[in-house]
Amino acid sequence: QVQLVESGGGLVQPGGSLRLSCAAxxxxxxxxxxxxxxxxxxxxxELVAEITSVGRRNYADSMKGRVTxxxxxxxxxVYLQMNSLxxxxxAVYYCNAFNSGSMYWGQGTQVTVSS
Numbered sequence: 001q002v003q004l005v006e007s008g009g010g011l012v013q014p015g016g017s018l019r020l021s022c023a024a025x026x027x028x029x030x031x032x033x034x035x036x037x038x039x040x041x042x043x044x045x046e047l048v049a050e051i052t053s054v055g056r057r058n059y060a061d062s063m064k065g066r067v068t069x070x071x072x073x074x075x076x077x078v079y080l081q082m083n084s085l086x087x088x089x090x091a092v093y094y095c096n097a098f099n100s101g102s103m104y105w106g107q108g109t110q111v112t113v114s115s
Contacts, residue, residue: 002026002104004095009109012085016113020080022095022106033098034071034078038091038111045094049080053099085113 008020026032035050049059049069057069066085071078078095090113095106 004106006109040091
């Protein structure tokens, strides 16, 4: 059974930083596009950032310059470094793994940006 386990969420003040982690129990982790999505109350889930199997990174326009996605293939883990956080970044952040045959989601981790 595939599991994506997120960690690192929490409460942070505006302008602060957080680093999210997602540990994936995937036997062929490097073949997946790994992504971070978020969903705020009353809004649709949206892409924050993704890193493809060949290491190409894509970012949502709203997050460009403030987030960095990275992965450690040896640890089957993907990270999301978030800086200069704003109250509107408050959401549940989900890890996603996708390849041509499968898609998996984590359970989500809450990020709250508030003073």
